[in-house]
Amino acid sequence: MSTTLDAIADHGRGFSDAIDRSGPPLVDMRDISISFGGIHAVETASVNLWPGEVVALLGHNGAGKSTLIKILSGAYKRDSGEIFVRGEPARIDNPRDAKAAGIETIYQTLALADNVDAAANLFLGREIMTPFGTLDDAAMEAQARKVMGRLNPNFRRFKEPVKALSGGQRQSVAIARAILFDAKILIMDEPTAALGPQETRQVGDLVKELKREGIGIFLISHDIHDVFDLADRVIVMKNGQVVGEALTSDVTKDEVLGMIILGKCPPGAKPGPGAARG
């Protein structure tokens, strides 16, 4: 992660032109479909993401955005469609595959093991071991203190099970876990749903910082106000299909709301298979 940081500092690139479209997209999901018991949760949806880009995936509850993204993070297995990571076809059958491909996810539920402490959660599945093959709790706690110090400097409750933490503290543990391991692609599912205004601002700052590091970020939300200012591009889903996509510079919030509610694409947007006709 530090090398990308240095490179960015060298070039002195600004916020808006941090998107790197020179190579293949970081993620390219093509014609993804999945159904549960005859209901098409996602139908031939295609989305992509470039390095340094923040893409907001919007839609009502049940629009299929979380399901689509869970396919990318390996929690669900797609029925059809292809996923390319950095131009290469990727086989993502389970969460381990996704992590191996540099895809980290912050779930809406946070997906923390409530009964163990912050360090154990940060390193869950990727523990640091001593030469004797035992858990190196001291090393993990030291690392945890470092990364948490960056995210949430007031955090001190390293010894307590995470169920004893506040909503914001739990959120920072979940975020720390995602950025600890050199993620290239970050998925944040409703990242600010449980947060107060100050913590929401912190998450916003973090998104900008990660973006500068060249990380691609999917922000998933049902509330456009949470994400519009952070995103470079919006993709709107409705009834499992992509309504359309647009650069945030080309559309207004009201136009995007129209896409979410009516499935109607404004002139500045590129319509998808789910766009309302007429």
Next chain:
Amino acid sequence: MSQALEPARPAAARGAGEGGLKGLVRATEIDTRMLGMVGALLVIWLVFHVASGGVFLTPRNLWNLTVQTASISVMATGMVLVIVTRNIDLSVGSILGFSGMVMAVMQTAVLPNLLGFGSPVLWIAALLAGLAVGVAIGGLQGYVIAYLGVPSFIVTLGGLLVWRGAAWWVTQGRTVAPLDDTFRLLGGGAEGALGSFWTWVLAGLACLAFAAGLLSQRRRRLRYGFPLRPVWAETLIGVVVFAAILGAAAVLNAYEWPAAITRRYAEANDIAVPEGGLRIGYGVAVPVLVAILVGIVMTFVAKRTRFGRYVFAIGGNPEAAELAGINTRLVLTKVFMLMGGLAALGAAISTARLNAATNALGTLDELYVIAAAVIGGTSLAGGAGTIVGAMIGALVMQSLQSGMVLLGIDSPMQSIVVGIVLVIAVWIDTVYRRRAA
């Protein structure tokens, strides 16, 4: 919440400025729940001691208590992990019966033909065969639970019937006895105990290990700037634990071989009998030593290994563990394999103690094992439990049982009391947890 608002005070003494019991508990960082359990155990012991007219707290009875507890406590350590993952194993008693039967048949009928009668490796070969059977059964059940998705309650309920029936088929219900002499040491008895000298050695080593543990923990805390316990609290803990270890050793050594056995032993080994008769203390029995070792190993597995960490993470939030990339099915299968292996070890202790494998061996053990784990603080909701707690829980169960036998309470009444105590213990624990949360 007040802790979170406090600024960090690295290296500051804990419990400073607090008086009384609360300050003591905070300074020593004692788990109050564990303390309560030990307190309850002592109360049970005292009540039985008084009610039985001074028979309960005697070296002989306490020694027997440790031996009787060994098999259940070995299995309870495995049940902790099973329950922590939000599962249950109802088949341990039947696995015990079946693997015990296998071990007995191996050493009396099968292996002597291969290795020769009285072969010195006979006992270990039989033991390994039994352990392999236990692990294989656990693995099979674990596979059906984890990969085929059948609830553990059902799979092991089936196992309860299947393995009990299988034990019957091994010998068509016949009892297998007597067993190999070396194998029998696993069950305790006069020969199957360490004797006074080695018991003192063991107690000394235990004290040293505990002191080293305290010191290294203190050094680690110092290095990372974590708060330290005050010196007086460390000393107090050290003194109490040393006293407990040495006291236990003294009690176990105070139980001496019966005069007749001592005389025969002296004659056989040409030992001159001193004035006042030869006195040989039992010391720690082999099955108790096995149980202690299992407890240490299982605590290590639960706290210091990746496997143990995953077991607890799965118990805390199975979905999160899966999303974190843990192969939860494999971990679950391994938990049941471990449980099967421990049930087989319990079988070795039980059969060796009885000097026979019978068809009914281990009947209802699953319930005692589960009760021991639950009384010992393992939460049936998953995610919480300690090995030490379960072993103390086993001791509580066995103390009740043994005390009622001493009082001459008949067996139906014993069952009634044990059942009621189990429910009350879990109720008290529920209340405690609600307050603590």
